[in-house]
Amino acid sequence: MQVTDGAFDAPYHAPVLVAEVLQHLGHAHSVLDGTLGGGGHSAALIAAGATVTALDRDPQAIAAARARLADAERDGRFAALRANFAEVDALPALAGRTFDGILLDLGVSSHQLDDAQRGFTFREGAPLDMRMGDDAVMTAAEWLETS
């Protein structure tokens, strides 16, 4: 599948590896996207014909991607779980499932950087928070004070 630059960008996040993801996983039938973010890579894989099961720790990412991919979710071609990819083996929803490919786009999303309250940026005197999700037990500031 040919893609034009920016075809899968969203206000939440602009994915930068769409061509590479499609090069390696574009023929897969089922993919586990361990870092859903704004759903750009998942959207590209679904457009290429895959069924995608996706994880993200961040409830804001899950909500944004589910809204974007609502049609695919309704058709059974997309499902999102709020989870840490490091615990993938322990997720009951994935027990016994197999995938043709696994995608990890490690890092933070543009949304996490742009929202000063998330504390990933030094701009605007933001609090030092840096939690990917509210399952994290302490902020980065609390961790620095107690470690």
Ligand SMILES: C[S@@+](CC[C@H](N)C(=O)[O-])C[C@H]1O[C@@H](n2cnc3c(N)ncnc32)[C@H](O)[C@@H]1O
């Ligand atoms: C670079 S963004 C992914 C962008 C995504 N590929 C797209 O197309 O929009 C990285 C995402 O990984 C998530 N993340 C970081 N660590 C995680 C972890 N341990 N488990 C699950 N998700 C994680 C972040 O919350 C963020 O949404």
